[in-house]
Amino acid sequence: MEYISTRGGDRRLRFREAVLTGQARDGGLLLPAETPDVRGRLREWSRLAYRDLAFEIMRLYADDLPAATLRALVEGGCAAFRQPEVAPVVPVDGLHVLELFHGPTLAFKDVALQFMGRLLEELLAEGGGELNILAATSGDTGSAAIEGVRGRRRMRIFVLHPRGRVSRIQMLQMTTVADDNVHNLAVDGTFDDCQEIVKSLFADLAFRDRCRLGAVNSINWARLLAQMVYYFHAAFRVMERTGAGRVDFCVPTGNFGNVLAGYLAWRMGLPVGRLLLATNANDILARCLADGRYRRGAVVPTLSPSMDIQVASNFERYLHYRAGGDPARVQEWMERFRREGEVALTAGGAPLDDPVLRGGSADDEAILATIRAWWERHRYLLDPHTAAGVHVAERNLEPGVPMICLATAHPAKFPEAVRRATGADLARHPLLDALEGRPVRAVRLPASREAVAGHLARVIVGPQAA
Ligand SMILES: *Cc1c(COP(=O)(O)O)cnc(C)c1O
Numbered sequence: 001m002e003y004i005s006t007r008g009g010d011r012r013l014r015f016r017e018a019v020l021t022g023q024a025r026d027g028g029l030l031l032p033a034e035t036p037d038v039r040g041r042l043r044e045w046s047r048l049a050y051r052d053l054a055f056e057i058m059r060l061y062a063d064d065l066p067a068a069t070l071r072a073l074v075e076g077g078c079a080a081f082r083q084p085e086v087a088p089v090v091p092v093d094g095l096h097v098l099e100l101f102h103g104p105t106l107a108f109k110d111v112a113l114q115f116m117g118r119l120l121e122e123l124l125a126e127g128g129g130e131l132n133i134l135a136a137t138s139g140d141t142g143s144a145a146i147e148g149v150r151g152r153r154r155m156r157i158f159v160l161h162p163r164g165r166v167s168r169i170q171m172l173q174m175t176t177v178a179d180d181n182v183h184n185l186a187v188d189g190t191f192d193d194c195q196e197i198v199k200s201l202f203a204d205l206a207f208r209d210r211c212r213l214g215a216v217n218s219i220n221w222a223r224l225l226a227q228m229v230y231y232f233h234a235a236f237r238v239m240e241r242t243g244a245g246r247v248d249f250c251v252p253t254g255n256f257g258n259v260l261a262g263y264l265a266w267r268m269g270l271p272v273g274r275l276l277l278a279t280n281a282n283d284i285l286a287r288c289l290a291d292g293r294y295r296r297g298a299v300v301p302t303l304s305p306s307m308d309i310q311v312a313s314n315f316e317r318y319l320h321y322r323a324g325g326d327p328a329r330v331q332e333w334m335e336r337f338r339r340e341g342e343v344a345l346t347a348g349g350a351p352l353d354d355p356v357l358r359g360g361s362a363d364d365e366a367i368l369a370t371i372r373a374w375w376e377r378h379r380y381l382l383d384p385h386t387a388a389g390v391h392v393a394e395r396n397l398e399p400g401v402p403m404i405c406l407a408t409a410h411p412a413k414f415p416e417a418v419r420r421a422t423g424a425d426l427a428r429h430p431l432l433d434a435l436e437g438r439p440v441r442a443v444r445l446p447a448s449r450e451a452v453a454g455h456l457a458r459v460i461v462g463p464q465a466a
Contacts, residue, residue: 001061002033003221006320007334008327015062016123019116019222022215028330029316030221036060039269046236050086051078053236054229061225065122073122077115077226080104087111087230089237089404092380095393096241096404098234101383105173106410106429107306108258109144111230112223117148117155119222120214124154131214132460133157134201136194139166140306140409143173145216150179158183158456160194163444169413172435175442182441183459189447197449207453211460218257219313227261228268235270238402246271248403250393252304252385253277253285256312258406259357263318266356273401278392279361280304280385285312286359292346294337303364303384303417306409319345322352360392367391371411371421381426383409384417 003018007028013021018030038045038060045053054074062070078086083102090097103110124131133155135145142159149157159174163186166174175184187194202208202215216223235247249272251259259277266272279286280302288294299310316334322345323329336343346352362370370387374380382390386407393405411418412429419425445451 001036001063003030004033005030006316006327006330008331014064015221016064016126019119019220020123020127020214022217022220028327029219029314029320031317031320032061032221035264035267037269042269042271045232046240050229050233051075053233054078054226057229057232058225061221069122073115073118076118077111080110080114085233087233089234089241090380091241092374092378094397094403095390096234096238096247096402097380097386097407098230098404099407100230101407101410103144104147104431105140105143106413106431107140107144108227108406108408109141110147112226113144113148113216115226116216116220116222117152120149120216121152121155130154130212131156132212132456133216134160134198134213134456135215135217136160136191136198137166137174138162138191138305138308139170140413141217142166143170146174146177146182146184148216150177150182152181156181156183156460158185158459160185160187160198160452162191162194163188163442165190167414167416169415169432169435172438172440173432175440176435176438178439178441184442185452185455186442186444187447187452188444193447197447197452200449201453201456204453207457211456217313218255224257224261224264224314227258228265231262231265231272232270234404235265235272238404239271242402244400244402246273246401248272248274248276248393248396248398248401250276250278250389250396250403250405252307252389252406252408253279254307254309254312256285256314256318258408260314260317263321263357267321272356273398274358274396275356276389276392276396277357277359278389279359280307280367280388281361281363282308282310283359283361284310285315286361288345289352289354289357289359291349292352293342293344293349294333295342296337303367303414303420304388306385307388318357322354358396360396362388362391368417368421370394371418375422375426381411381418383407383411383414383427385409 002012005024005028009026100108411427418427
């Protein structure tokens with residue numbers, strides 16, 4: 001498989017290069033040059049265990065890796081999960097909950113990052129290189145990235161978080177990791193300060209090269225690849241359970257990575273009726289589906305912080321398909337969006353009219369009501385992100401088509417929301433309880449680019465660098 005840029009950049013890449021490159025050099029995002037049609041293999045695939053299915057799907061896209069290597073990476077990634085089937089599908093009152101939170105940090109990002117950490121380690125060992133992952137987090141992504149990289153050879157990870165502004169659980173999940181290659185930087189500032197610093201360090205090409213900086217953010221193709229697998233696996237389980245010939249999915253959405261993996265699975269031939277994209281009060285994507293206008297707004301904080309996003313970095317990949325693969329069109333849309341903060345994708349405010357994608361949103365009140373109702377009626381605890389999805393799913397059911405709701409986090413990660421919804425302290429998990437009292441490790445730094453750059457250089461290059 002070869003990979004192209006959404007902006008039409010010159011050279012085609014192989015899988016290895018696509019993973020190590022991350023973002024395309026022309027500023028676009030990388031996508032496979034073709035969509036494999038797997039309809040003829042669905043029957044055979046429906047009998048495979050999660051890890052065997054993962055291997056078959058990934059092999060189509062990572063055909064420049066030796067099969068035995070890919071097999072070992074998939075096995076390792078799956079073994080990091082507490083459930084042998086990795087992502088079980090639980091029937092709850094006519095809906096099907098796809099539990100993606102059985103990994104080390106109790107959030108769906110583990111599915112991709114457990115695979116990706118191992119993949120990067122392998123590619124670095126082949127090339128003899130070394131990589132320093134740099135990331136800013138408002139809470140959730142940081143711990144999943146740290147868990148993916150901890151203890152891996154030839155890699156360090158530096159995660160900036162706004163000191164005192166992440167939840168206690170999130171802080172403990174990041175800072176109690178004792179591996180030498182994990183560096184938590186507690187910055188005296190906001191998440192935006194952290195992100196600005198990271199962006200400006202990546203933009204400084206000389207610094208970036210000297211410190212061999214890299215990223216594991218959600219625009220990396222390897223993350224999407226790992227996420228496609230559970231759409232297939234869940235659809236097979238639910239079709240055999242219900243006898244239905246197709247399924248609907250509902251996906252709590254922020255950066256559009258998760259739902260895009262479902263869209264790609266549908267493009268490959270998975271029988272998906274509708275793919276519902278659920279946002280919280282930050283509903284730019286839901287509105288865009290309704291009126292064809294993609295426009296920037298201010299981010300409002302909600303109970304589902306991992307969906308508090310206005311500009312979804314993966315949306316450009318969807319625009320590529322929307323534009324029929326025409327890079328000039330994608331460039332024009334992205335350029336207009338950058339300049340004017342808004343771009344019309346259809347004429348006269350017409351809906352996007354996508355063959356599978358639909359949108360809906362849930363504000364905090366709807367999220368709390370859904371958590372409460374599911375606890376009272378089904379004794380099933382939802383986290384606030386999953387609850388946003390369930391709220392949208394329940395309003396969009398189609399008779400005869402099973403609905404699979406993606407559960408993106410364990411409720412114990414968001415005990416405040418659960419307490420507000422149910423009035424009780426119900427959300428616990430032994431993994432999180434075990435963090436209390438462990439030694440905490442973080443370096444406190446001012447919110448200044450120079451301070452962070454100096455610290456990175458001292459750790460990576462050595463004391464003489466400062
Ligand atoms: C990251 C995240 C999301 C959003 O996923 P995207 O791929 O960014 O759309 C939803 N829920 C939780 C719990 C997350 O951590």
